Amino acid sequence: MTKKWFYEKNSPSTVYGYEITPVHEENTEFQHLQIVDNDHFGRMLILDNVVQTTEKEEFIYHEMMSHLPIMALDHPVQSVLIIGGGDGGILEECLKHQSLQRITMVDIDKRVIELSKEMLFFTEAFDDPRFELIIGDGAGYVDSPEAQDRKFDVIIVDSPDPIGPAKVLFETPFYQSIKNCLNPDGIMVRQAGVPVFQAPELKEAVERVSHCFPKVEVYRGVVPVYGGDMAFVIASANGRSCRDPRATFTGDYYNKAFHSAAFALPTWWYELTGLSMDE
Ligand code: SAM
Numbered sequence: 001m002t003k004k005w006f007y008e009k010n011s012p013s014t015v016y017g018y019e020i021t022p023v024h025e026e027n028t029e030f031q032h033l034q035i036v037d038n039d040h041f042g043r044m045l046i047l048d049n050v051v052q053t054t055e056k057e058e059f060i061y062h063e064m065m066s067h068l069p070i071m072a073l074d075h076p077v078q079s080v081l082i083i084g085g086g087d088g089g090i091l092e093e094c095l096k097h098q099s100l101q102r103i104t105m106v107d108i109d110k111r112v113i114e115l116s117k118e119m120l121f122f123t124e125a126f127d128d129p130r131f132e133l134i135i136g137d138g139a140g141y142v143d144s145p146e147a148q149d150r151k152f153d154v155i156i157v158d159s160p161d162p163i164g165p166a167k168v169l170f171e172t173p174f175y176q177s178i179k180n181c182l183n184p185d186g187i188m189v190r191q192a193g194v195p196v197f198q199a200p201e202l203k204e205a206v207e208r209v210s211h212c213f214p215k216v217e218v219y220r221g222v223v224p225v226y227g228g229d230m231a232f233v234i235a236s237a238n239g240r241s242c243r244d245p246r247a248t249f250t251g252d253y254y255n256k257a258f259h260s261a262a263f264a265l266p267t268w269w270y271e272l273t274g275l276s277m278d279e
Contacts, residue, residue: 010197028111030165053087063254064221066093069154069189072242083138085158086112088122106134106141139168142177151183157190175212182237189234194227202231206273214239219262
């Protein structure tokens, strides 16, 4: 198939460009979905014209969203809930923890899962016996008595940007429901964009999560296709800091020393969020 250029707008006046070979394209019930190949990043998933994951550097984002909260728990993880995450990258990383007994994913769009399984790079993870899939709205799920009775050690919000069906995953009631679904010592994490392009997203996420959780922190990782220095908001239900890992786990990006180091923020992020530099 002929190559062409795909441009993702990362602000009203800037774009990232990729030379792509289209592999698949469709309008699902919820979003416009593309699977493409790029010589540098390999296979890529694009939703509503925003790159979601790439074969060559997916591990950075997925490791920081899974191993860090799991190792911040003060006991071996047993249960994880992923909201969104339909590509399977977070799922694959979480499954590397032997203590994990149950991992539930709630994604609104079954086509993302079907096509990821068929055409992306985490196929085996979807067949793990510990995995349970629920197709539905993540906000509705965490608000349900069923989810709140089950309780989870870690809840990972792997949502796209706050557009389309993902908007509800950025609202205060959603974070309150997440807290109600956590064990008393549980931890939640969400991606909060790349502040150099999306500063209000980080500020708002810290404010809203702080309404519901006694301890909210921010850490960072560098994810090239999302625009660079990315922010993650992490919160514990019991007020404990997530800064120190319980034990050693070594991925391709994440490691024990990097865990604590990731909590050192640029000065302007402290100013933006109101978090204290001295804690
Ligand atoms: N890492 C990605 C990023 O930030 O670019 C997110 C990847 S993952 C593919 C995002 C998933 O969230 C998609 O599969 C999408 O279908 C799902 N999603 C969007 N809105 C949702 C909602 N309200 N409830 C559950 N899943 C949702």
